Amino acid sequence: MSKNSLHKLLAEKRCVIVCGGGGVGKTTTAASLALSASKLRKKILVVTIDPAKRLAEAFGFTQRALEQGGEPILLSDESKQKLGIAADVSLSVGILNPKYVLEQIIEQTLSPTQAETLKKTMLYGQLSEMVYGLQEYTAYEWVTRMIKDSEYELIVLDTPPSFHAKDFFLVPGKIRNLMESKVFQLFSPKRGGFFKAVMSFGWVEKLLGEKVYRESRMFLETFSLLRDRILDRCDLLSKFFTQNEVAVVAVSTPESSAMFELEGLSRFLTERSIHLEAVVVNQVEQSSSALPDDELAALETMSSDLVAKIKKLELHQEKRAEKAMLAVEKCRAKYPGIDIVCAPMVYDADGFSILKKTSDAIIPTI
Ligand SMILES: Nc1ncnc2c1ncn2[C@@H]1O[C@H](COP(=O)(O)OP(=O)(O)O)[C@@H](O)[C@H]1O
Numbered sequence: 001m002s003k004n005s006l007h008k009l010l011a012e013k014r015c016v017i018v019c020g021g022g023g024v025g026k027t028t029t030a031a032s033l034a035l036s037a038s039k040l041r042k043k044i045l046v047v048t049i050d051p052a053k054r055l056a057e058a059f060g061f062t063q064r065a066l067e068q069g070g071e072p073i074l075l076s077d078e079s080k081q082k083l084g085i086a087a088d089v090s091l092s093v094g095i096l097n098p099k100y101v102l103e104q105i106i107e108q109t110l111s112p113t114q115a116e117t118l119k120k121t122m123l124y125g126q127l128s129e130m131v132y133g134l135q136e137y138t139a140y141e142w143v144t145r146m147i148k149d150s151e152y153e154l155i156v157l158d159t160p161p162s163f164h165a166k167d168f169f170l171v172p173g174k175i176r177n178l179m180e181s182k183v184f185q186l187f188s189p190k191r192g193g194f195f196k197a198v199m200s201f202g203w204v205e206k207l208l209g210e211k212v213y214r215e216s217r218m219f220l221e222t223f224s225l226l227r228d229r230i231l232d233r234c235d236l237l238s239k240f241f242t243q244n245e246v247a248v249v250a251v252s253t254p255e256s257s258a259m260f261e262l263e264g265l266s267r268f269l270t271e272r273s274i275h276l277e278a279v280v281v282n283q284v285e286q287s288s289s290a291l292p293d294d295e296l297a298a299l300e301t302m303s304s305d306l307v308a309k310i311k312k313l314e315l316h317q318e319k320r321a322e323k324a325m326l327a328v329e330k331c332r333a334k335y336p337g338i339d340i341v342c343a344p345m346v347y348d349a350d351g352f353s354i355l356k357k358t359s360d361a362i363i364p365t366i
């Protein structure tokens with residue numbers, strides 16, 4: 001199996017899916033990959049999910065935009081300048097909001113009158129609660145729309161926080177099971193749905209009252225259209241992961257628990273013929289470089305107690321850096337066919353620095 005470098009993936013693929021365990025830095029890595037890609041492509045979109053505040057601020061999102069979601073926004077010239085992105089490159093950032101995506105699905109599947117009536121029914125609240133919970137599904141809906149638009153050369157897709165890294169790939173099967181469960185089959189007209197049949201009896205109308213009866217009928221009809229669409233999309237989603245134009249990149253940290261999670265993910269993907277193309281080992285502690293002369297001189301003026309504490313911290317940092325490098329070497333030996341790159345632990349407080357430093361480390365040659 002030939003090794004695909006991360007550089008090559010960013011230069012050639014249509015979609016890069018960034019997955020990994022909880023809190024390892026998926027969202028930060030997805031944004032950094034998009035930034036690295038801005039040196040290679042002209043139109044990039046990164047779809048992020050629940051970005052940390054400093055990251056959202058670096059991208060210019062207001063609190064309101066964060067809460068409401070909506071179409072991706074273009075990075076402003078000012079942000080581009082701060083991140084060192086060329087003027088002729090456009091980087092768009094979208095924040096996934098399942099509510100917004102659901103409304104779009106309805107708009108595309110139903111007529112305006114059907115959509116309006118559906119939203120007024122009591123059952124719609126239940127339906128939307130359910131779909132909001134399916135973040136992974138709505139992420140996929142969004143990305144397929146963006147790919148179809150062919151507006152972007154590359155889409156970097158962050159994945160929702162989940163208990164296990166593999167959860168994202170289990171979504172099509174889970175949704176299919178849900179939609180095909182007994183409860184939902186009752187709604188399906190194709191399978192002689194129970195409710196549909198019952199609704200055709202005149203006495204049901206009398207029993208429920210005209211308004212509830214009308215609403216329920218409407219809900220059944222429109223919901224079955226949505227359900228069919230969701231099932232169709234689930235089939236496509238299962239195939240999507242294995243497409244050649246789509247690359248899966250995993251994020252881990254040097255911690256043993258994250259490496260263990262990575263091992264499980266890698267095994268899981270192999271079993272499903274999904275190729276894991278690269279791994280970003282994030283938050284790799286750097287060994288402290290020698291202090292510049294002015295800082296060395298400053299040490300002379302400090303109390304010996306303080307200097308001793310600083311030296312102790314330095315030693316601690318050195319040990320963490322050594323441990324991280326060992327974990328990375330082990331990872332390289334374990335996955336010889338996969339490009340393993342490191343992103344440093346960045347202690348700067350602002351989103352711009354984290355992005356720039358991780359992006360420079362991920363793709364150092366460009
Ligand atoms: N390389 C890094 N250096 C310093 N902080 C980081 C780094 N990567 C991520 N973080 C921080 O760790 C937290 C979790 O990162 P995030 O990207 O949101 O993880 P995930 O998406 O996997 O949950 C955030 O506060 C983020 O700023």
Ligand SMILES: [Mg+2]
Binds near residue numbers: 049158
């Ligand atoms: Mg995240």
